[in-house]
Amino acid sequence: MNTYRGLARHYDTLTADVDYPGWADFLEKLFKRSAIPVHTVLDLACGTGSLTAILAERGYETIGADASAEMLAQAAGKTLGITGIRPLFIRQGMTELDLYGTVDAVVCCLDSVNHLKGPGELSSMFSRVKLFLAPGGVFIFDVNSAEKLKGLDGELFLDEREDLFCAWRGEYSKSSRTCRLWYDIFERDGECWIRSDDTVEEYAFEVPEITGALAAAGFEDVRTYGDRKMRPPKPGEDRIFYCSKRGNNFNGR
Structure with missing residues (x-):
C-alpha cells in the first residue's frame, strides 16, 4: 500500500x-x-x-x-x-x-x-x-502517536504552490487501527495540469x-x-x- x-x-x-x-x-x-x-x-x-x-x-x-x-x-x-x-x-x-x-x-x-x-x-x-x-x-x-492518527479521521488538507497542488484526506478505522491517507497531486505542465495519486496507510501503535x-x-x-x-x-x-x-x-x- x-x-x-x-x-x-x-x-x-x-x-x-x-x-x-x-x-x-x-x-x-x-x-x-x-x-x-x-x-x-x-x-x-x-x-x-x-x-x-x-x-x-x-x-x-x-x-x-x-x-x-x-x-x-x-x-x-x-x-x-x-x-x-x-x-x-x-x-x-x-x-x-x-x-x-x-x-x-x-x-x-x-x-x-x-x-x-x-x-x-x-x-x-x-x-x-x-x-x-x-x-x-x-x-x-x-x-x-495513536491519538494523532485517530484525530486525522475525516480531515482534509491542502498544499497549494505555484506549479503544484496537493490535496490529502485521512480516514481512521477503529477495527484495523489504521489511518489511510489519500493524496491527489496536480502538477502544472504549461497550460495543463497533470494529476497523479497515491495512498499511504499508518498503523496506530x-x-x-x-x-x-x-x-x-x-x-x-x-x-x-x-x-x-x-x-x-x-x-x-x-x-x-x-x-x-x-x-x-x-x-x-
Missing part, C-alpha cells in the same frame, strides 16, 4: 518545511547514549535520503535502505555531490533488512514505523534490526506494545521522548521517539 510512486518526485517539495538538520542534531544527542562509538549509521526507510545525506556530511558512514525504488532514485541523485563518503543506498523494506555486517546505530525517522502492518511486522522489523546492530549500539525511531516488542527482541534501556525534546512524552503528544540499545547477548544471531 505504501508505494510512494506518485509522491516520490514531489516528496521533497511537499516536505520542504521539515527541519532535517534539527532532526540530525537530535539524533546525535541520542547517539551519545550508545555504549560504543557511532561511526556507521543505517537510515532505515530513508525515503529521498535527506537525513542520510546530512549524516554523511557530518562524517558518518551511512547506508540508506528503502522499499521504494522511486524514493531511492531521488536519494541517489541528491547525494551525487556530497563531500566525504557517499551513502550506500539499497532497496530493502524494514522487515527484509539484510546487510553484509553490523552498524553502530540504526535510525528510522518521520513515522516510517507506522507504515508497518501491525504487531507482527513490528516484531519482525525489530528482529532484523537487532541482527545487524552491533552489541551496545543504539536504535532510534519515532512514530505518530500504542507505547506499551512498542516497548514490549523492543524488550522481546533483545533491546535494553528503552527510553521515550516527546517530539524531538529531551523529555518524556506528554499526554496527547503527536510524535514519540524511542531510543534503546542492543543487548550484548547473541541469541537469534
